[in-house]
Amino acid sequence: MPPAVWNNFDSATLFGATNATRMNLPNQLTLLRLAMTAAFVVALTSGFPYGRSIAATIFLLAGLTDFADGQIARRLNLVTDFGKLMDSLADKILVTSAFICLVELCLIPAWAVVTVVAREFLITGLRTLAAGKGRILPAERLGKHKTFWQMATIVFFLLTLAIEEWTWLGGGEPAELAAAVRCSLSPGLLAIVVVFTVYSGLGYLWKNRELISER
Numbered sequence: 279m280p281p282a283v284w285n286n287f288d289s290a291t292l293f294g295a296t297n298a299t300r301m302n303l304p305n306q307l308t309l310l311r312l313a314m315t316a317a318f319v320v321a322l323t324s325g326f327p328y329g330r331s332i333a334a335t336i337f338l339l340a341g342l343t344d345f346a347d348g349q350i351a352r353r354l355n356l357v358t359d360f361g362k363l364m365d366s367l368a369d370k371i372l373v374t375s376a377f378i379c380l381v382e383l384c385l386i387p388a389w390a391v392v393t394v395v396a397r398e399f400l401i402t403g404l405r406t407l408a409a410g411k412g413r414i415l416p417a418e419r420l421g422k423h424k425t426f427w428q429m430a431t432i433v434f435f436l437l438t439l440a441i442e443e444w445t446w447l448g449g450g451e452p453a454e455l456a457a458a459v460r461c462s463l464s465p466g467l468l469a470i471v472v473v474f475t476v477y478s479g480l481g482y483l484w485k486n487r488e489l490i491s492e493r
Contacts, residue, residue: 304351305361307343311368314340315375322379322436328443334436340372341429369425370398376432385435385460390468394428397479404482407489415486420478427474431467435460 301309314336322333347365351357377391401421408415441447441456483490 301360302351302356302358304347304356305358305364307347307350308361308364308368311340311343311347311372314343315368315372318372319375319379322376323382330436331440331443334433334440337372337376337432337436344369344372370402373425373428373432374398376436377428380432380435383439385439386464386468390472393472394475397475400479401482404486404489408486411489413489415482418478418482418485420474420481424471424474424478427467427471431471434463434467 318333318336318340321329321336323329344365347361351361374391374395377386377394380386381388381391405415438456438460442453445453447453
């Protein structure tokens with residue numbers, strides 16, 4: 279490649295940001311996370327051998343794409359309106375899909391998932407209302423704590439389910455231990471998730487209550 283051309287070739291060009299007809303890498307990773315969510319649901323609920331281990335792997339990889347797309351977008355100045363919308367939406371779809379699947383597997387109560395989903399709908403609606411008035415509502419620290427505990431709880435369930443499939447390991451003792459640990463710790467983890475979900479949601483609504491009270 280001629281030096282003059284090489285000097286104009288930077289990392290943003292490499293990731294397709296300068297081509298209006300192409301989607302840049304961060305947005306591609308976001309769409310990949312949506313596809314991985316579908317594969318995750320199939321693996322977790324299908325019942326085929328080691329499906330839950332595969333589901334746990336897919337979920338962890340999807341979480342890595344969430345981290346990667348944000349880092350790449352910010353460092354290479356590839357932030358787009360599409361990315362701002364779809365990145366958050368893809369995260370919500372991944373998390374709610376995981377919780378709904380855990381309800382289907384009779385591992386968590388439906389009311390807890392309804393609480394999580396209802397909170398996300400309310401906050402999304404509030405942000406949409408704010409955007410219509412030219413305002414952008416940033417994420418709050420409590421919301422980040424809520425997301426952390428939701429993800430940690432999902433990973434906990436998935437890992438214990440995966441270990442239960444490894445009946446060949448240690449004569450089956452690790453599988454029995456995983457089930458016992460899940461039964462012991464899951465109520466506490468779910469309580470933390472619900473508390474952070476409700477508290478962060480109410481706090482967010484109260485902080486931005488003028489949007490609701492405006493006529």
